[in-house]
Amino acid sequence: MTGRFDPAVADVRWQKRWEDERCFIADTDSGKPKTYVLEMFPYPSGRIHMGHVRNYTMGDVLARYRRMQGFEVLHPMGWDAFGMPAENAAMERGVHPDGWTRSNIAAMRDQLKRLGFALDWSREVATCDPEYYGHEQALFLDLYEAGLVYRKESEVNWDPVDHTVLANEQVIDGKGWRSGAPVERRKLSQWFLKITDFADELVDGLKTLDAWPDKVKLMQENWIGRSDGLRFRFKLVGEGAECDYPWVKAALACSPEVEVFTTRPDTIFGASFVAVSPDHPFAEAIASQNPDAARFIADCKSVGTSEEAIESQQKRGFATGLEAIHPLDPEWRLPVWIANFVLMEYGTGAIFGVPAHDQRDFEFAREYDLPIRRVVARPDQDKDTPIGDEAEHGEGVIVNSGFLDGLSVEEAQDAVIRRAEEGGWGKRETAYRLRDWGVSRQRYWGTPIPMIHCSGCGPVPVPREQLPVLLPENVSFDIPGNPLDRNESWKHATCPKCGGDARRETDTFDTFVDSSWYFVRFASQPMDKPFDKADAESWLPVDQYIGGVEHAILHLLYARFWTRALKHIGRLDIDEPFKGLFTQGMVTHETYRGIDGRWLSPDEVRKDDSGQLIDAAGASVTRGRVEKMSKSKRNTVDPEPIVAKYGADAVRWFMLSDSPPERDLEWSIGGIEGAARFVQRVWKLATTASAEGEGADPALTRKLHRTIAAVGEAIDALQFNKAVAQLYELVSAIEKAPPSASRAEAVRVLVRLAAPMAPHLAEESWAALGQDGLVANAEWPKFDPALLVEDQVTLAVQVNGKLRDTLTVPRGLDRTEAESLALASEKVQRQLGGEPPRKVIVVPDRLVNIVA
RNA sequence: GCCCCUGUGGCGGAAUGGUAGACGCGCUCGACUCAAAAUCGAGUUCCUAACCGGAGUGUCCGUUCGAGUCGGACCAGGGGCACCA
Numbered sequence: 020m021t022g023r024f025d026p027a028v029a030d031v032r033w034q035k036r037w038e039d040e041r042c043f044i045a046d047t048d049s050g051k052p053k054t055y056v057l058e059m060f061p062y063p064s065g066r067i068h069m070g071h072v073r074n075y076t077m078g079d080v081l082a083r084y085r086r087m088q089g090f091e092v093l094h095p096m097g098w099d100a101f102g103m104p105a106e107n108a109a110m111e112r113g114v115h116p117d118g119w120t121r122s123n124i125a126a127m128r129d130q131l132k133r134l135g136f137a138l139d140w141s142r143e144v145a146t147c148d149p150e151y152y153g154h155e156q157a158l159f160l161d162l163y164e165a166g167l168v169y170r171k172e173s174e175v176n177w178d179p180v181d182h183t184v185l186a187n188e189q190v191i192d193g194k195g196w197r198s199g200a201p202v203e204r205r206k207l208s209q210w211f212l213k214i215t216d217f218a219d220e221l222v223d224g225l226k227t228l229d230a231w232p233d234k235v236k237l238m239q240e241n242w243i244g245r246s247d248g249l250r251f252r253f254k255l256v257g258e259g260a261e262c263d264y265p266w267v268k269a270a271l272a273c274s275p276e277v278e279v280f281t282t283r284p285d286t287i288f289g290a291s292f293v294a295v296s297p298d299h300p301f302a303e304a305i306a307s308q309n310p311d312a313a314r315f316i317a318d319c320k321s322v323g324t325s326e327e328a329i330e331s332q333q334k335r336g337f338a339t340g341l342e343a344i345h346p347l348d349p350e351w352r353l354p355v356w357i358a359n360f361v362l363m364e365y366g367t368g369a370i371f372g373v374p375a376h377d378q379r380d381f382e383f384a385r386e387y388d389l390p391i392r393r394v395v396a397r398p399d400q401d402k403d404t405p406i407g408d409e410a411e412h413g414e415g416v417i418v419n420s421g422f423l424d425g426l427s428v429e430e431a432q433d434a435v436i437r438r439a440e441e442g443g444w445g446k447r448e449t450a451y452r453l454r455d456w457g458v459s460r461q462r463y464w465g466t467p468i469p470m471i472h473c474s475g476c477g478p479v480p481v482p483r484e485q486l487p488v489l490l491p492e493n494v495s496f497d498i499p500g501n502p503l504d505r506n507e508s509w510k511h512a513t514c515p516k517c518g519g520d521a522r523r524e525t526d527t528f529d530t531f532v533d534s535s536w537y538f539v540r541f542a543s544q545p546m547d548k549p550f551d552k553a554d555a556e557s558w559l560p561v562d563q564y565i566g567g568v569e570h571a572i573l574h575l576l577y578a579r580f581w582t583r584a585l586k587h588i589g590r591l592d593i594d595e596p597f598k599g600l601f602t603q604g605m606v607t608h609e610t611y612r613g614i615d616g617r618w619l620s621p622d623e624v625r626k627d628d629s630g631q632l633i634d635a636a637g638a639s640v641t642r643g644r645v646e647k648m649s650k651s652k653r654n655t656v657d658p659e660p661i662v663a664k665y666g667a668d669a670v671r672w673f674m675l676s677d678s679p680p681e682r683d684l685e686w687s688i689g690g691i692e693g694a695a696r697f698v699q700r701v702w703k704l705a706t707t708a709s710a711e712g713e714g715a716d717p718a719l720t721r722k723l724h725r726t727i728a729a730v731g732e733a734i735d736a737l738q739f740n741k742a743v744a745q746l747y748e749l750v751s752a753i754e755k756a757p758p759s760a761s762r763a764e765a766v767r768v769l770v771r772l773a774a775p776m777a778p779h780l781a782e783e784s785w786a787a788l789g790q791d792g793l794v795a796n797a798e799w800p801k802f803d804p805a806l807l808v809e810d811q812v813t814l815a816v817q818v819n820g821k822l823r824d825t826l827t828v829p830r831g832l833d834r835t836e837a838e839s840l841a842l843a844s845e846k847v848q849r850q851l852g853g854e855p856p857r858k859v860i861v862v863p864d865r866l867v868n869i870v871a
Numbered sequence: 872g873c874c875c876c877u878g879u880g881g882c883g884g885a886a887u888g889g890u891a892g893a894c895g896c897g898c899u900c901g902a903c904u905c906a907a908a909a910u911c912g913a914g915u916u917c918c919u920a921a922c923c924g925g926a927g928u929g930u931c932c933g934u935u936c937g938a939g940u941c942g943g944a945c946c947a948g949g950g951g952c953a954c955c956a
Contacts, residue, residue, distance in 0.1 A: 234875070241873095241951070283956075451955090682877095696910095740883090740895090743894075751894095820935095825890065
């Protein structure tokens with residue numbers, strides 16, 4: 020049983036064995052403690068990439084480690100199978116999205132299996148299975164009945180290339196997240212989920228997530244954007260002759276008051292105008308009677324939503340001629356404007372402007388010559404210090420503000436809110452940046468929204484017994500847009516209420532709906548309902564969730580919302596879906612460009628004799644930055660041939676080495692070769708160093724026990740790179756040690772320690788060592804705490820904090836002895852130059868620091 | 872603009888306030904070989920030919936017997952949000 024370890028043979032052998040013995044099928048009813056390890060499920064693009072390999076290897080190490088520790092582990096895999104690429108393929112190649120997706124899934128499942136992941140394939144789920152999305156439709160109806168779903172005519176982000184509506188989260192820098200096309204605004208009737216009902220819970224819940232990265236919690240907190248302030252009303256009046264203008268009458272008829280929200284009620288005496296959004300009903304009322312206003316509003320809307328457009332846009336306004344009465348001074352009138360920078364979606368869609376202390380208000384005031392009045396002064400300023408070239412934001416004392424003068428910003432905020440609540444013209448309120456979640460998408464390849472539109476009854480839910488609403492198969496993609504909308508026979512429905520002719524909802528769900536509950540379906544998958552409450556709760560929450568940081572906001576927030584919504588309707592008694600979260604870094608690679616500036620892929624580049632990079636034709640190549648593997652930069656490395664050449668274990672090992680898992684990992688051929696060398700070194704030990712030798716080797720045994728402790732600790736903390744380094748050290752130590760019984764034992768332990776990372780090698784070695792059963796089922800080695808400490812320790816001897824000498828002494832040497840040994844050191848004496856030390860600090864078993 | 876993170880050899884990175892550079896990659900030298908590959912051994916922060924010694928964790932300042940680690944200011948790189956009142 021010697022020679023080289025051959026992954027081509029071993030990988031397949033053990034993968035089959037694990038499958039035959041149903042090793043990784045999770046048993047909900049076993050008496051063992053349960054743990055749920057989950058990696059974000061992939062989109063079935065057709066091939067796995069290095070990012071997948073890294074992600075799933077990390078999860079697999081944890082799952083296998085927990086198994087060996089005696090846990091019943093749920094470690095499932097599935098497919099986030101709906102989405103636009105399938106439709107794009109349909110359009111480009113004339114294949115059906117379903118067939119395209121299914122064959123991609125088959126190919127990727129194969130690839131994943133070749134990496135030897137300890138997955139429970141019996142629970143495999145694809146979101147495009149009617150068995151999955153039918154239950155999703157049922158859950159949606161549950162939420163609908165609970166009042167968490169509503170329909171709203173709303174302005175949406177319209178992607179002109181993909182012909183679909185995008186969520187705010189899918190608009191990046193004003194461009195569609197997939198197409199990259201500048202997003203336009205359109206009005207459409209959409210289904211919304213009331214995620215804002217849960218805004219407070221979703222912020223407060225973050226505090227309970229102590230096994231989440233702070234970065235992700237912070238991003239979610241900022242995204243929800245909770246801020247406290249005052250909501251209050253201004254009474255409106257017309258002034259003089261303007262009272263008779265038709266638009267003034269129309270506005271006052273629409274509303275005799277305008278309501279605003281502010282986080283700075285303390286600056287209320289600094290107000291110099293009131294402004295409403297161009298989308299505000301009040302503005303629309305004016306526009307209906309005033310063509311200039313109508314033109315102004317139309318202008319505002321024509322501006323794109325791109326970052327550049329917003330950034331460079333001038334503050335512009337339309338003076339309505341109306342005035343607002345200051346709530347704290349009935350004599351004081353503020354002009355009312357329609358202003359392009361006021362958002363309808365935030366707060367009340369109206370503001371009062373304080374130019375001195377808000378940059379936007381400041382710019383607006385400059386533009387239209389409105390008063391700029393200081394109401395907060397720093398200690399070095401007084402009430403008459405003019406405001407400079409921009410608004411001031413700092414802390415200070417309130418000035419020019421009547422009864423508020425002399426108060427701090429915070430005191431003044433409380434005072435104004437109290438006054439407003441007593442006077443009945445306003446109240447304390449919290450505003451959120453978070454908007455409700457629009458889930459309608461004008462696409463074919465998604466979950467059909469189970470609703471029917473009846474001209475008489477309005478939107479009516481599809482009766483439960485008619486679920487699932489299946490996607491029709493006979494569709495064509497030869498023209499852009501939603502094929503469901505053109506499918507007359509599918510579209511036609513009977514109204515469940517009145518029995519009349521009706522039209523089926525042709526929109527499908529945002530795919531983030533599909534991924535908002537798949538982890539629940541993994542835990543429990545009965546035929547007749549989405550999940551069984553008790554079974555699901557026996558696994559949930561997910562103990563460790565692993566995926567890319569790009570989902571820090573979208574997916575993770577939606578899944579948290581969905582879980583809370585399920586709790587709200589009594590379907591699942593879980594607050595948070597993911598107890599632990601880990602966001603792994605990307606896999607990166609150098610980029611290369613040829614002489615003509617084109618990107619070159621790594622296999623088109625080689626080194627010439629002098630070490631210069633050249634392309635196939637021998638032309639010189641410039642080395643670019645190390646970047647995330649991407650098709651556009653052509654710096655991807657396909658895992659499949661690498662696995663075929665080096666074996667699954669070498670690839671897995673390399674994915675875990677070198678870089679800490681949360682950071683980026685740079686792919687290198689040297690790295691994978693190093694990993695392959697390690698595999699052979701372990702194999703050599705397993706086949707040569709096990710049987711021979713007698714007697715104890717206490718030093719090696721200590722090293723072994725320290726390694727057991729350190730590797731376990733590192734995996735628990737998901738610091739795989741450290742676990743890897745520990746195993747390298749142990750292997751070196753065993754290789755150097757002379758034959759002994761301790762050495763043979765060390766090899767048997769080493770194989771188990773390496774098993775989560777290199778499972779095929781470990782099984783093959785375990786068998787070679789003559790051990791019974793599978794190492795996958797073996798027990799994780801235990802360490803003896805007494806063996807973690809050495810008898811002899813190395814004392815560092817410092818003079819003035821600088822290392823001058825080291826001493827090997829017995830552990831537990833007392834302070835005075837340590838001190839005298841240190842002072843006796845020749846090197847210390849030379850440093851002291853005959854002077855007595857001023858002070859000596861002794862840290863037992865660590866160091867002696869002599870202050871000269 | 873606001874919020875956050877990260878700066879350590881040629882490279883990826885280790886280091887409960889206590890011997891900076893574990894481990895890997897790369898490189899150098901050596902062994903084996905007719906030769907090469909593979910493998911094994913030794914070395915590898917910088918300055919000093921070498922020793923002795925000195926410098927050194929982005930920069931500056933501070934706290935401490937002692938700072939990569941703690942505090943402050945700055946510089947550089949990266950990320951998130953962004954007309955959110």
